[in-house]
Amino acid sequence: MLKQSFMNLSRHKLRTALSVLGIILGVSSLILLVSVVDGIRLDIENAFSKAQGARVSSLHGGDPVLSQLDESWIPKLEKIAGVKIAVGNIIQSTRFVDGKQQDLFSGPRVLGIDVDRSLKATSTGFSGELLEGRDFKSADRGVALIGKAVQDNFDKFVGTKIKVNDKSFTIVGVYTTGSDLIDNSILVPIDDAREATGFPKGKVSYFNVQLVNPKDDQVVVDRINLIYGDKIMAQSLSDFSSQFGQLFDSITALVVILASIASVVAAVGVINTMLMSVLERFKEIGALKAVGWTSENIMALVVFESVLVGIIGGLAGVLLGVALAGFTNSFLLATHVSTPLILGSFIGAVFVGLLAGVYPAFVASRMDPVEALRFE
Amino acid sequence: MAAAHEDDIVIELKDVKKIYKMGETEVRALNGVSLKISRGDFVVIVGPSGSGKSTLMHIMGTLDHPSEGEVFYDGGAIKVLDDWHLAMLRRKKIGFIFQNFNLIPTLNAYENVMIPTEPLSGNKESLEERGIELLKKVGLGNRMLHRPDELSGGQRQRVSIARALINDPEIIFADEPTGNLDSATGKQVIELMYELNQREKKTFVLVTHDPSLLDYASRKVFILDGIITKIEENGSRKAVAKRNKEK
Numbered sequence: 001m002l003k004q005s006f007m008n009l010s011r012h013k014l015r016t017a018l019s020v021l022g023i024i025l026g027v028s029s030l031i032l033l034v035s036v037v038d039g040i041r042l043d044i045e046n047a048f049s050k051a052q053g054a055r056v057s058s059l060h061g062g063d064p065v066l067s068q069l070d071e072s073w074i075p076k077l078e079k080i081a082g083v084k085i086a087v088g089n090i091i092q093s094t095r096f097v098d099g100k101q102q103d104l105f106s107g108p109r110v111l112g113i114d115v116d117r118s119l120k121a122t123s124t125g126f127s128g129e130l131l132e133g134r135d136f137k138s139a140d141r142g143v144a145l146i147g148k149a150v151q152d153n154f155d156k157f158v159g160t161k162i163k164v165n166d167k168s169f170t171i172v173g174v175y176t177t178g179s180d181l182i183d184n185s186i187l188v189p190i191d192d193a194r195e196a197t198g199f200p201k202g203k204v205s206y207f208n209v210q211l212v213n214p215k216d217d218q219v220v221v222d223r224i225n226l227i228y229g230d231k232i233m234a235q236s237l238s239d240f241s242s243q244f245g246q247l248f249d250s251i252t253a254l255v256v257i258l259a260s261i262a263s264v265v266a267a268v269g270v271i272n273t274m275l276m277s278v279l280e281r282f283k284e285i286g287a288l289k290a291v292g293w294t295s296e297n298i299m300a301l302v303v304f305e306s307v308l309v310g311i312i313g314g315l316a317g318v319l320l321g322v323a324l325a326g327f328t329n330s331f332l333l334a335t336h337v338s339t340p341l342i343l344g345s346f347i348g349a350v351f352v353g354l355l356a357g358v359y360p361a362f363v364a365s366r367m368d369p370v371e372a373l374r375f376e
Numbered sequence: 377m378a379a380a381h382e383d384d385i386v387i388e389l390k391d392v393k394k395i396y397k398m399g400e401t402e403v404r405a406l407n408g409v410s411l412k413i414s415r416g417d418f419v420v421i422v423g424p425s426g427s428g429k430s431t432l433m434h435i436m437g438t439l440d441h442p443s444e445g446e447v448f449y450d451g452g453a454i455k456v457l458d459d460w461h462l463a464m465l466r467r468k469k470i471g472f473i474f475q476n477f478n479l480i481p482t483l484n485a486y487e488n489v490m491i492p493t494e495p496l497s498g499n500k501e502s503l504e505e506r507g508i509e510l511l512k513k514v515g516l517g518n519r520m521l522h523r524p525d526e527l528s529g530g531q532r533q534r535v536s537i538a539r540a541l542i543n544d545p546e547i548i549f550a551d552e553p554t555g556n557l558d559s560a561t562g563k564q565v566i567e568l569m570y571e572l573n574q575r576e577k578k579t580f581v582l583v584t585h586d587p588s589l590l591d592y593a594s595r596k597v598f599i600l601d602g603i604i605t606k607i608e609e610n611g612s613r614k615a616v617a618k619r620n621k622e623k
Contacts, residue, residue, distance in 0.1 A: 001494060007482035287478035290439055291492040292467025292543065294460050369439045374430070 005305040008277065019273040020313040022266035023352060027317025027345045028324055030259035035325040035335040037255055041248040042336050043179040052214040054221050056086070056234045057206040065091055065109075067205050069232065074117075077209060080227065082220040084212050085121045088114045088204030090190055092197040097154060097186075098163045108150050110164055111185045112193025114204075115140055121210045128182075133158040133173030140189050144169035147183030148176040162186065167196040180334050209234070263352050266313070270356035274306050278364040286369040295365035302361035303354065310353020314346040321345065385451070386547050386579055387413040387436055392445035394431050394602075405431040406442070407602035413547065418573045419581045420593035428602040430551060433583045437470060437549045438462045467492065471540030473550035473569075477532045479524040479539075485511060485531075486520040489538045503542065510538040514568060530561035537568060547579040548572075554586060566592060 009016045056077060057067040069088075077086040090112030094102045102108065115136045131148065144164075146156055151174050154162065161168050169188055176183055194201060211220055217236035224234035235243075278285065285298055322342070325335040394406040405428045413419055413436070423429040434440035435447060438454060447454050449465065457465065466472075479488045489507045493500060511520050514534040516527075524532050533553060540548050550569065554562030570592045572578050582589060590596050596608040 003487070004480070004483065004494070011482060283476075283478055284480055287472070287474065288491065289463065290437070290466065290472045290474075290478075291539065292463055292470075293492075293495055294463040296460070297463075297495040370434050 001301060001304055005301065005308050008281075008305055009308060012277070015273055015276070016309065019266075019269045020309055020316065022269035023263075023310060023313025023349050024317040024320055026259060026262035026266045026352075027314055027349050028321035029262060030255070030345050030348075031318065031321025031337060031341060032324045032328065032335075033255040033259065034252060034341050035321075035337045036328065036333065037248055037251050038338060038341070039329070039333065039335040040181065041244065043181055043334050044244045046177075046179060052217070052237060053211050054209040054217055054224070054234050054236045055206055056209055056224065056232050059231065059233050065093060065205070068200075068203050069206065071202050071204060073207065073232065076228070077207060077224070080220065080223055082212050082216050082223065084210045085117065086207040086209045087118045087121055088190060088207055090193045090197070090199050090203075091205045092193065092199060094164055094186070094197075096163070096165050106184075108147070108153070108184045108186055110193050110197055111187045112190040112197075112199070112204075113187055114190045118208075121208075128175035128177045131174045131176055133171070135173060136187075136189065140172075141192060142169055143172045143188070145173040145175055145187040146171055147185045147187075148174060149180050149183040150186055153184075164188070164196045167192065263348060267352045267356040270306060270309050270353060271359060273309070274302060274357055274360035275363065277305070278302055278360045278367075281364075282367050282371055285364050285367050286371045289367070289369035298367075299361040299365045302364045303357040306357025306360065307350060307353045310350040310356075313353070314349030317349060318342050318346050384415045385412050386415050386417075386449065387411075388448040388451075389432075389436065390446045390448070392432075392435060392442040392447065394428070394435065394440070395443045404602050406435070408445070409599075409602070409604055410445075411436075411597065411604065411607075413579060413581060415546070415579055416573070416577045416594075417579050417581075418570065418592060418594045419579075419597060420589050420595070421581065421583045421597040421599055422585065422587055422590060423599035424585055427599045429583045429585075429599050432599065433549055433551055433581065436581065437472065438466055467495075467543055469546045471543065471545040471548040473533070473536050473540050473548060473553045475552035475555040477524070477529075477536045477556070479532055479535055481524050484521045484523050485516055485527065485535045485538075488524070488535050489542055491539060492543050506544075507538070507542055510541050511535075514538050528561070529557050530564055533557060533561075533565045534568065537565070537572075541572070541578070545578075547581065550580065550582045552584050552586075553582060554584070554589065562586075 056069070056073070058069050071088055074086050074088065077083055090110070092110045092112075093104055094107050094110055096102060097108060113136065116138055119136070119138060128147075133145070136143070136145065144162055146162065150156065150162075156162055156171055158171055158174060160171055162171055163169070164186060169186070169192070175187075188196070190204070193199060209220070209224075211217060217238060221234045221236045221239075224232070288298060289295075322337055325337045329335040389409055389411045392406055392409045393404065396403040396405060409432060421429050421432065431440065435442050438447070441455070449469065454462065454465065480491065483491070486507055489511060490503070493503050496503070508520065511517060514537055516531060516534055516538070519527060519531060524535070527535065533556075548569075553569070554565055557565060566589055569580055569582075573580050593610050596606075596610055597604060598606040
């Protein structure tokens with residue numbers, strides 16, 4: 001039956017190829033999209049998994065770029081039991097780097113760090129690893145640490161200059177967090193950040209709060225929110241990764257819904273192909289019945305052909321999807337192709353083939369054998 | 377000779393009618409046909425087009441159901457059988473040869489012969505040997521791997537004869553088996569069927585409008601306007617003698 005099915009499909013190679021293509025596109029786009037989402041998710045989880053402590057931002061500071069807080073919060077925060085030190089940070093998007101206009105979302109961000117205070121902290125919530133050069137020193141000015149992504153995108157290294165908006169910095173170090181997203185930052189002393197971005201003096205975007213005992217993060221966060229919850233918002237950094245997790249779950253669900261729509265379109269293509277193939281073979285199918293094939297045998301043949309379309313499309317789609325994800329990973333952004341994703345997409349494609357074959361198979365099984373004998 | 381087979385009847389039709397309704401008018405394709413086919417018969421049913429001969433064959437071959445009357449196989453009424461059991465009956469007892477061959481164009485001669493065995497499970501080794509043997513018997517031992525479009529009309533019809541025989545049926549129906557062939561090739565094909573009838577005692581029922589096929593018949597059935605007008609018992613020995621005389 002395998003050969004028979006295969007030969008039936010090869011009668012109209014272009015037509016079969018087009019319906020296979022429908023499945024290939026569905027499967028490969030699903031793999032590509034989910035691998036991108038998974039890649040970003042993994043990235044962020046990695047970056048945050050080492051982070052400890054809490055972050056305090058303004059009430060509407062869901063996006064830290066929009067948050068603004070007065071430095072006068074530092075003594076108030078440090079008075080709260082369990083808080084060791086609060087370090088102000090500024091985060092702003094860049095408008096120009098080396099005179100070139102930057103995209104609001106994909107361009108690098110400037111991260112202003114209160115160097116003197118952060119040197120007192122043993123952990124600042126930032127979990128980067130220095131690749132080259134050195135970390136900030138006390139009273140550093142006009143220097144920058146750049147993330148690996150910035151180094152790659154702007155072709156920089158230690159000792160060269162980088163111009164953020166109108167202010168020039170000497171690069172003293174290159175770091176990585178393992179996350180392209182977070183590595184796309186330029187770290188500078190906080191006052192330099194204010195000069196470069198026009199961020200008001202005496203204000204910060206948020207505070208990184210280091211705790212006396214990192215395990216108490218939830219307790220301290222609750223304490224801060226209880227006392228000052230009407231003005232500021234504290235979150236433990238471990239919360240961030242779980243928040244991101246929820247966000248990515250919804251994005252994954254959205255992607256899967258899109259892919260399901262693609263599968264339905266692919267299925268319609270397969271139904272059409274199989275139906276045409278069955279209708280033009282009515283004489284043959286009638287003859288098969290005349291020589292003793294049951295309706296079930298005929299159905300099995302047609303469904304088998306359709307499943308074959310699903311298997312071929314699924315295999316080719318997985319290969320193409322993995323290749324596209326690999327290409328994206330090398331040249332654009334981090335992707336992650338998991339085994340369940342590959343298996344799920346392939347099984348889905350076979351299932352689409354199976355379902356799409358049912359109706360044409362039913363039509364074929366109902367064909368009248370007398371038609372096969374009627375002379376045209 | 378056929379009369380001696382009276383108690384060895386494969387198929388019996390009792391007052392079979394087939395009525396098609398085309399709008400207001402009724403078309404009586406068969407209007408009360410009774411017929412017995414005995415084991416080893418070589419029955420030729422002759423009639424002009426529209427006489428109902430094809431409908432008769434479809435009903436005898438279990439592909440179509442009569443509007444009235446009954447069909448018996450080995451004495452059992454087949455109207456109690458559902459589609460699945462009818463398929464099993466065809467698989468075990470019936471072979472078909474079609475005017476336009478109805479071979480599967482993508483499969484080679486051998487694979488076409490094996491098609492009726494495709495749904496069978498279990499050991500097919502003996503069937504595979506049988507397929508090769510049958511192709512040799514119909515003179516296509518050197519054409520087994522050729523596809524239908526690489527074969528002549530006569531060769532294709534030989535393939536379909538081998539296909540009709542693969543399940544070792546009791547009875548073989550042939551609908552205008554020579555209709556798509558030139559007269560010389562047609563003669564070879566009909567002689568092959570006649571040989572199978574003589575040597576292996578296979579029952580053949582041929583439907584044709586070509587009276588020259590009557591020469592091979594052990595029974596001649598004439599049909600017109602849905603009614604059998606005449607049945608002639610001929611005796612296959614007589615047919616042989618007649619053919620020999622012609623040579």
